[in-house]
Amino acid sequence: MSATDESPMLKLTGVNKAFGPKKVLNGVDLSVPRGQSLVVIGGSGTGKSVMLKCILGLLRADSGSITVDGAEVVGTRGRALDEIRAKFGMLFQGAALFDSLRVWENVAFGLIQGRGTKRADAHEIAIDKLTKVGLSPDVGNLYPAELSGGMQKRVGLARAIATDPEIIFFDEPTTGLDPIMADVINHLIVERVKELGATALSITHDMGSVRKIADRVAMIHGGKILWEGPVAELENSGNPYVEQFIHGRSEGPIRVDMGRK
Numbered sequence: 129m130s131a132t133d134e135s136p137m138l139k140l141t142g143v144n145k146a147f148g149p150k151k152v153l154n155g156v157d158l159s160v161p162r163g164q165s166l167v168v169i170g171g172s173g174t175g176k177s178v179m180l181k182c183i184l185g186l187l188r189a190d191s192g193s194i195t196v197d198g199a200e201v202v203g204t205r206g207r208a209l210d211e212i213r214a215k216f217g218m219l220f221q222g223a224a225l226f227d228s229l230r231v232w233e234n235v236a237f238g239l240i241q242g243r244g245t246k247r248a249d250a251h252e253i254a255i256d257k258l259t260k261v262g263l264s265p266d267v268g269n270l271y272p273a274e275l276s277g278g279m280q281k282r283v284g285l286a287r288a289i290a291t292d293p294e295i296i297f298f299d300e301p302t303t304g305l306d307p308i309m310a311d312v313i314n315h316l317i318v319e320r321v322k323e324l325g326a327t328a329l330s331i332t333h334d335m336g337s338v339r340k341i342a343d344r345v346a347m348i349h350g351g352k353i354l355w356e357g358p359v360a361e362l363e364n365s366g367n368p369y370v371e372q373f374i375h376g377r378s379e380g381p382i383r384v385d386m387g388r389k
């Protein structure tokens with residue numbers, strides 16, 4: 129391992145990304161210590177998903193540095209990128225399950241495809257992970273379309289932890305869930321991440337999720353991280369952008385696009 133235990137698991141330095149003339153990320157600096165859970169908040173269209181895609185290597189940052197456990201993602205391709213990605217687990221917005229695969233096959237996908245785990249062994253692991261997210265083994269034989277949204281999120285979480293990843297990314301993990309189910313999912317996220325000792329990076333607008341799953345919070349606005357601190361300091365950040373955002377006020381320094389032409 130190239131990195132030491134004190135070095136951050138994930139570090140972004142001066143990350144820029146533009147689409148044509150539109151600058152979306154404008155020097156993002158962010159660091160997630162090992163074993164910590166950092167949640168990035170920010171309004172719609174502020175670049176949270178673009179930042180996540182740059183980390184995952186799904187989009188290429190124009191410049192800057194993104195290191196995962198000391199390994200540089202920016203400019204890395206092919207097998208070297210796959211090796212970095214093998215450390216990742218990911219819970220996508222809307223769970224993003226494969227409709228044509230049974231639930232257990234969805235959970236086992238990364239094990240069978242990515243790690244070459246034997247089907248029978250992968251099945252056993254998948255059933256164990258399903259139990260860990262509160263689903264009974266018989267759910268493993270169903271298809272995603274037969275499940276409620278909350279159950280699909282659980283399956284997505286089981287898939288995210290299937291390979292016992294060192295880093296887990298959560299993209300709007302509670303979108304589309306009622307507040308009680310959202311709380312259940314947040315609780316499961318905390319439990320499973322802690323059990324793995326994993327480092328977590330999440331993006332969300334759900335303040336309930338932030339308060340439940342974050343050790344630290346960072347706010348992105350104007351393509352930059354404009355505040356970062358422990359979740360306990362969120363209420364007293366002294367930053368007018370953060371205050372406006374967390375209290376959901378239309379008045380403040382964040383200009384709300386009302387969709388007028």
Ligand SMILES: Nc1ncnc2c1ncn2[C@@H]1O[C@H](COP(=O)(O)OP(=O)(O)OP(=O)(O)O)[C@@H](O)[C@H]1O
Nearest residue numbers: 147150152170171172173174175176177178179333
């Ligand atoms: N592939 C792309 N090509 C061009 N523009 C893009 C592309 N992907 C994202 N953008 C633009 O980048 C900006 C940031 O988008 P992004 O999806 O990262 O926002 P977000 O903060 O995740 O928003 P939300 O919370 O609504 O999901 C938007 O203006 C979007 O239109």
